[in-house]
Amino acid sequence: NKDQWYYILPNGDLYRWKGQSNVIQPIKTAYARATGEPLQGDLIVSLGEVDGPWYYENPRRLNARLFKTVMTGPGALYDLTKPGGSLSDNPEEALQRLTGSLFGPDGQQTSMIVTLTEAAKRDLRSALGRGLLGKRRGAVFEIAEESGINPPADPQLLPPPLSWVVAAPPAADPPILKLGGPPIDNVAIDEEGQITLFRLVGLSIFVGIGLSWFSFRSVYITIMVFFVGGISATASLSFVYWGGQSVDAVLMSMPSLVYVLGLSGAVHIINYYGESVSEVGLRRAADEAIKLGWKPCTLAALTTSLGLMSLYASNILPIRKFGLFSAIGVMATLFLLFTYLPAALQTWPPRRFRKGSASHSTSTQRIVEGFWMRLGEVVVKHNVVVAILCLISMVTVGFGLTRINTDVQLLKMFDSQATIIGDYKWLEQHLGKLVPMELVVRVEPKMMQSSDGDQDGSTSQAFPLTFLERMEITTAIASVLENRLGGGGDKTVGQPMMAATFTQELPPPGAGGRTAALRGAYDRQLLTHRDELLNTDFLRIDNDDASELWRISLRLGALNDIDYGVFVDDLKQAIEPVLAAYQAREKILQALASQSPDSTPRNTKVLLVGAPFGGDKKMLRPDSAS
Numbered sequence: 001n002k003d004q005w006y007y008i009l010p011n012g013d014l015y016r017w018k019g020q021s022n023v024i025q026p027i028k029t030a031y032a033r034a035t036g037e038p039l040q041g042d043l044i045v046s047l048g049e050v051d052g053p054w055y056y057e058n059p060r061r062l063n064a065r066l067f068k069t070v071m072t073g074p075g076a077l078y079d080l081t082k083p084g085g086s087l088s089d090n091p092e093e094a095l096q097r098l099t100g101s102l103f104g105p106d107g108q109q110t111s112m113i114v115t116l117t118e119a120a121k122r123d124l125r126s127a128l129g130r131g132l133l134g135k136r137r138g139a140v141f142e143i144a145e146e147s148g149i150n151p152p153a154d155p156q157l158l159p160p161p162l163s164w165v166v167a168a169p170p171a172a173d174p175p176i177l178k179l180g181g182p183p184i185d186n187v188a189i190d191e192e193g194q195i196t197l198f199r200l201v202g203l204s205i206f207v208g209i210g211l212s213w214f215s216f217r218s219v220y221i222t223i224m225v226f227f228v229g230g231i232s233a234t235a236s237l238s239f240v241y242w243g244g245q246s247v248d249a250v251l252m253s254m255p256s257l258v259y260v261l262g263l264s265g266a267v268h269i270i271n272y273y274g275e276s277v278s279e280v281g282l283r284r285a286a287d288e289a290i291k292l293g294w295k296p297c298t299l300a301a302l303t304t305s306l307g308l309m310s311l312y313a314s315n316i317l318p319i320r321k322f323g324l325f326s327a328i329g330v331m332a333t334l335f336l337l338f339t340y341l342p343a344a345l346q347t348w349p350p351r352r353f354r355k356g357s358a359s360h361s362t363s364t365q366r367i368v369e370g371f372w373m374r375l376g377e378v379v380v381k382h383n384v385v386v387a388i389l390c391l392i393s394m395v396t397v398g399f400g401l402t403r404i405n406t407d408v409q410l411l412k413m414f415d416s417q418a419t420i421i422g423d424y425k426w427l428e429q430h431l432g433k434l435v436p437m438e439l440v441v442r443v444e445p446k447m448m449q450s451s452d453g454d455q456d457g458s459t460s461q462a463f464p465l466t467f468l469e470r471m472e473i474t475t476a477i478a479s480v481l482e483n484r485l486g487g488g489g490d491k492t493v494g495q496p497m498m499a500a501t502f503t504q505e506l507p508p509p510g511a512g513g514r515t516a517a518l519r520g521a522y523d524r525q526l527l528t529h530r531d532e533l534l535n536t537d538f539l540r541i542d543n544d545d546a547s548e549l550w551r552i553s554l555r556l557g558a559l560n561d562i563d564y565g566v567f568v569d570d571l572k573q574a575i576e577p578v579l580a581a582y583q584a585r586e587k588i589l590q591a592l593a594s595q596s597p598d599s600t601p602r603n604t605k606v607l608l609v610g611a612p613f614g615g616d617k618k619m620l621r622p623d624s625a626s
Helices: 025-035 048-057 073-081 091-098 118-122 124-128 139-146 182-216 219-242 251-280 282-313 317-338 340-347 363-381 383-403 419-430 467-484 513-528 530-534 564-594
Strands: 006-008 013-017 041-046 067-072 112-116 435-443 539-541 548-556
Touching: 006 041, 006 048, 067 073, 073 091, 118 124, 124 139, 124 182, 182 219, 182 251, 182 419, 219 251, 219 317, 219 340, 251 282, 251 317, 251 340, 282 317, 282 340, 317 340, 363 383, 435 467, 435 564, 467 513, 467 548, 467 564, 513 530, 530 539
Parallel strands: none
Antiparallel strands: 006 013, 013 041, 067 112, 435 548, 539 548
């Protein structure tokens, strides 16, 4: 639980802390330390005299298990080629199967594939975070550093123009850890969003204070304006917390928006205040400013909030949250504008207004006012021409709406110099494609032959599939994809991985005596290793209906401009004929068996429409059928 804290004593007793995470707690903690008062907590577990001091030495060792499975290239290659392994007599074939996923094209570069536990998925930064902005570094980076592999250099946190003159953090010395995959994308977009927020905060403070001072030349007014904008931005984030939500990458741009709108409202009220000083005097100026400004400021905030609330109609949760909480934050600025700001102006009237009347305009103000007056005169004098030009501009700009292209590729949201982009380029150049595309083939119990070769009560078909034949479904699909979308086709996908990747080469199809005996022996051998296959990530049993789930893992290029809608259509067109053939298999075999004297489909004649007479047998393979 992120909102719960724990502490451990030197004897290994682990407690749940009773304190609270709020602004008052540090004061309470400091007082307790000064008076020697012990921490208050509930005992969770005693880790013992042996393990307790070890955990106390480094409490981070108490982490939940973060990694479900870890597969390394050398480890997978050893399992395939070790004595008694599936490919012990053919190491070249073993390396070829793993190339593009665990080994690079040259056979020298290797990688590891890690799957995360549910605990790690709930808090990806605990496993994969880079440790930016005071956050703890993820377990992957800690383990890599202990192994002599350096993390990438920290990014530049300063905003322009400061980043132009301040040197960036030094580059890390090789070897450098390279990471890729959907969890990495999620962590990276979160971290880049926080870096952007950090830069925006600094830039917003600099611009807000600078413009306020340049416009009013008053320390009091500058502080008041900045206070309104800063508290408004902070309050907008607090609404997210009280709403039981979390800040995502889209919502991170909300504080800057509310900050700018808060500054704008404060400037309007102060301008009304300056005019009121000249008309009613300093004593009544604050009241008069609110009388003049409450309606336009309220209407401006209301219309802006309504526009933001329109985003709540989106089906995308981050956009809905941005619209809702930004609208609430904008309306909340009115509270500061109508309470704090007039009170501050009344309590600390700016020096330029203390004499009871507004001071003379500065040269800058006179230049700006003169410009707008002359522009207004031109607009009024030539109003028809201006209206026509505005309409033409609206139509011209609106035409761009027809040219808008939508894009949902997450990696395109990153700057070209982002660490994750550099990692993906390196990984795809030295290893293979990275973006996973998973296919899962469900084989229902009614289609499966029992392990003893006989039909059990759950099998309702006359010709159920053996374990070998069920595995061949995945190899047939993978073969089609390789020829259509892989190296034999348009090279959209990389080398697939499946359960058959870690077995011996499958025997050829056939029902003849020798072939049938070979396939039967191979099927029995596979069944003896069924539990080993179930321990991989490529075969599972559905707990609901005992169906077998066969996984085929494909890889797409992360930086390729792939239209995923078109790709999914191509994928369906490639594999649906294979699935349709297996779905029609039972009906075809029963029809053949009904015409045979021994009620089996053996030795029956079949006409394959479209197959050439005397043609190559390769034409009859699933990957060559059309």
